[in-house]
Amino acid sequence: MNKFEQLGLSESxxxxxxxxxxxNPTEVQEKAIPLLLAQDTDxxxxxxxxxxxxxxxxxxxxQKIDADNRNTQALILSPTRELCLQITNEIKNYSKYxxxxxxxxxxxxxxxxxxxxxxxxxxxxxxxxxxxMQDMINRGLVNISQINYCILDEADEMLNMGFYEDIxxxxxxxxxxxxxxxxxxxxxxEVARIAKQFMSEPLEITVGTxxxxxxxxxxxFYLVNARDRxxxxxxxxxxxxxxxSVVFCRTKRxxxxxxxxxxxxxxxxxxxxxxLSQAQRDGVMKSFRGRQIQMLVxxxxxxxxxxxxxxxxxxxxxxxxxxxxxNHRSGRTGRAGKLGTSIVIVTKSExxxxxxxxxxxKQKFEEKxxxxxxxxxxxxxxxxxxxIKDTEVDHEIDNYLPAINNVLEDxxxxxxxxxxxxxxxxxxxxxxxxxxDISAQSAxxxxxxxxxxxxxxxxxxxxxxIGSRDNFDxxxxxxxxxxTLDLGRDDVFKVDVKEGFxxxxxxxxxxxxxxDILNGIELEGRKINVEISKNDGGGxxxxxxxxxxxxGGFGGGxxxxxxxxxxxxxxxxxxxxxxxxxxxxxxxxxxxxxxGFSSDRPRREGGFSERAPxxxxxxxxxxxxxxxxRRD
Ligand code: AMP
Numbered sequence: 122m123n124k125f126e127q128l129g130l131s132e133s134x135x136x137x138x139x140x141x142x143x144x145n146p147t148e149v150q151e152k153a154i155p156l157l158l159a160q161d162t163d164x165x166x167x168x169x170x171x172x173x174x175x176x177x178x179x180x181x182x183x184q185k186i187d188a189d190n191r192n193t194q195a196l197i198l199s200p201t202r203e204l205c206l207q208i209t210n211e212i213k214n215y216s217k218y219x220x221x222x223x224x225x226x227x228x229x230x231x232x233x234x235x236x237x238x239x240x241x242x243x244x245x246x247x248x249x250x251x252x253x254m255q256d257m258i259n260r261g262l263v264n265i266s267q268i269n270y271c272i273l274d275e276a277d278e279m280l281n282m283g284f285y286e287d288i289x290x291x292x293x294x295x296x297x298x299x300x301x302x303x304x305x306x307x308x309x310x311e312v313a314r315i316a317k318q319f320m321s322e323p324l325e326i327t328v329g330t331x332x333x334x335x336x337x338x339x340x341x342f343y344l345v346n347a348r349d350r351x352x353x354x355x356x357x358x359x360x361x362x363x364x365x366s367v368v369f370c371r372t373k374r375x376x377x378x379x380x381x382x383x384x385x386x387x388x389x390x391x392x393x394x395x396x397l398s399q400a401q402r403d404g405v406m407k408s409f410r411g412r413q414i415q416m417l418v419x420x421x422x423x424x425x426x427x428x429x430x431x432x433x434x435x436x437x438x439x440x441x442x443x444x445x446x447x448n449h450r451s452g453r454t455g456r457a458g459k460l461g462t463s464i465v466i467v468t469k470s471e472x473x474x475x476x477x478x479x480x481x482x483k484q485k486f487e488e489k490x491x492x493x494x495x496x497x498x499x500x501x502x503x504x505x506x507x508x509i510k511d512t513e514v515d516h517e518i519d520n521y522l523p524a525i526n527n528v529l530e531d532x533x534x535x536x537x538x539x540x541x542x543x544x545x546x547x548x549x550x551x552x553x554x555x556x557x558d559i560s561a562q563s564a565x566x567x568x569x570x571x572x573x574x575x576x577x578x579x580x581x582x583x584x585x586x587i588g589s590r591d592n593f594d595x596x597x598x599x600x601x602x603x604x605t606l607d608l609g610r611d612d613v614f615k616v617d618v619k620e621g622f623x624x625x626x627x628x629x630x631x632x633x634x635x636x637d638i639l640n641g642i643e644l645e646g647r648k649i650n651v652e653i654s655k656n657d658g659g660g661x662x663x664x665x666x667x668x669x670x671x672x673g674g675f676g677g678g679x680x681x682x683x684x685x686x687x688x689x690x691x692x693x694x695x696x697x698x699x700x701x702x703x704x705x706x707x708x709x710x711x712x713x714x715x716x717g718f719s720s721d722r723p724r725r726e727g728g729f730s731e732r733a734p735x736x737x738x739x740x741x742x743x744x745x746x747x748x749x750x751r752r753d
Pocket of ligand 1: 142143144145146147150169170171172173174175176430456
């Protein structure tokens with residue numbers, strides 16, 4: 122009997138779950154489903170977004186609905202149109218083997234008449250945003266006087282968005298005897314008030330710690346001078362070639378300006394804010410979901426309800442005015458059991474906000490330095506090498522090989538590799554070798570008056586050819602290194618894991634041992650290769666905060682185990698393909714023969730990078746975004 126069967130779910134739901142590929146119930150599902158199936162009860166569930174809560178209420182709801190009765194039996198309220206559509210889709214997927222169940226989404230910005238028509242055809246489950254729902258009730262287009270179930274999803278978000286009145290009005294027109302299930306990431310007073318007013322003796326379940334940030338998100342801050350904020354953002358993007366991120370700004374104007382600058386500098390970015398029309402916003406979201414946009418620059422309001430899995434980083438380009446908002450921002454990453462990072466670019470005057478946020482999320486930030494030019498170059502170079510290794514060859518190229526061989530025949534393999542890599546890489550080196558260090562003075566002493574001197578000397582930084590692809594995250598790699606090298610707790614530091622490779626530091630006294638032992642080892646049939654990196658990684662972290670706030674949580678690291686979601690990090694999508702600049706409608710456009718394969722005219726039309734400068738060189742336009750950094 123699998124774990125879903127043990128929860129008491131019906132045959133048809135189990136079939137749908139099998140199709141969806143869910144292997145094990147998540148914590149919130151394990152806790153909520155048996156309770157909701159066993160009795161008609163009110164429930165308050167504290168669970169972050171991305172924990173599988175839609176299924177936690179969706180499965181029991183579907184099982185309880187009477188499919189032979191066409192009346193509306195359940196109402197699910199959710200904060201945004203995005204989420205509303207997502208929940209509707211999920212419920213449809215879950216109920217696909219359940220005959221006769223109709224789910225209808227109602228939300229603003231679409232035809233109210235069409236939505237009313239759909240409801241008239243018979244919708245046992247309505248998924249709605251509060252504003253449109255209230256509107257339809259007022260116009261008599263919907264009748265919820267017979268519902269048995271009401272679900273308030275992301276209640277804190279709904280109240281944050283000012284839907285208190287609407288929610289109260291809607292709940293007042295529904296029958297008292299119904300069951301109400303409230304899901305919320307946090308429990309501010311307003312949510313507690315709703316619970317008190319409209320629920321009777323609700324069962325309470327909590328996933329993770331109350332009011333805490335998700336255990337799958339680590340938090341980092343980078344201290345810079347205000348004038349370097351944008352440069353810092355670019356460097357962070359360059360140091361994370363696979364970044365797929367939401368970048369938060371405080372105002373619409375800043376959002377637009379940052380997005381424009383990024384686009385100008387050759388990044389795949391777009392702005393999302395309230396001055397865009399609904400159609401424009403939909404277009405941006407579609408491109409973001411399709412991974413044609415790598416950096417979505419957004420305001421808090423516009424980003425509410427963004428529900429995209431696999432976001433690797435949330436970047437707080439500016440901190441929000443209200444520290445509570447930070448939680449909503451960082452919750453956009455670390456979803457569905459994946460690990461995520463929430464980055465804050467901060468100036469000295471804002472540092473106290475970091476401590477305030479730490480108190481709210483009950484997790485510590487790690488202070489990090491903006492990567493140096495050398496470090497970025499190394500990362501990009503290795504990323505490029507990995508990309509070359511992984512590139513699938515299109516055999517159309519075979520026709521051209523004789524001619525290509527003719528040109529290159531005098532080069533040795535070594536020379537050829539050097540030249541190939543240099544084609545993409547020279548401009549990176551040229552850009553970064555001239556650029557200064559932009560990390561501001563460490564915040565360590567400022568935040569922790571331990572007076573301990575910084576130890577920036579004597580650290581050796583290594584490059585090693587294992588990374589997240591081998592199911593490592595920073596924590597498990599650190600453990601692996603400590604164990605393998607028989608080193609102490611703090612002897613391995615500044616562990617930075619990329620997809621196909623990683624960096625770490627030790628003090629110089631350990632370097633012979635590191636090189637000796639690691640270079641002789643095989644990991645699952647692959648030889649480990651470790652080299653000393655040119656960059657020292659900035660010595661030890663001044664605050665000695667080594668991600669100490671995170672629990673192992675969802676399948677962190679090599680074990681790949683743990684309950685809940687599939688934690689196999691290697692199943693994280695390979696984004697190399699996703700961000701290619703030959704995207705959009707032009708992706709299937711053949712290369713112009715006259716340009717040949719080594720053309721310096723990349724196929725780069727369409728999409729969001731139209732305004733990006735044309736690359737002056739480059740073997741392929743989709744090389745791993747060894748972007749042309751701008752010299753301004
Ligand atoms: P939610 O918190 O409901 O937004 O869910 C986040 C994501 O996790 C969605 O893409 C779900 O399809 C997925 N999901 C939900 N339950 C499971 C499960 N038991 N195993 C794997 N994925 C799940």
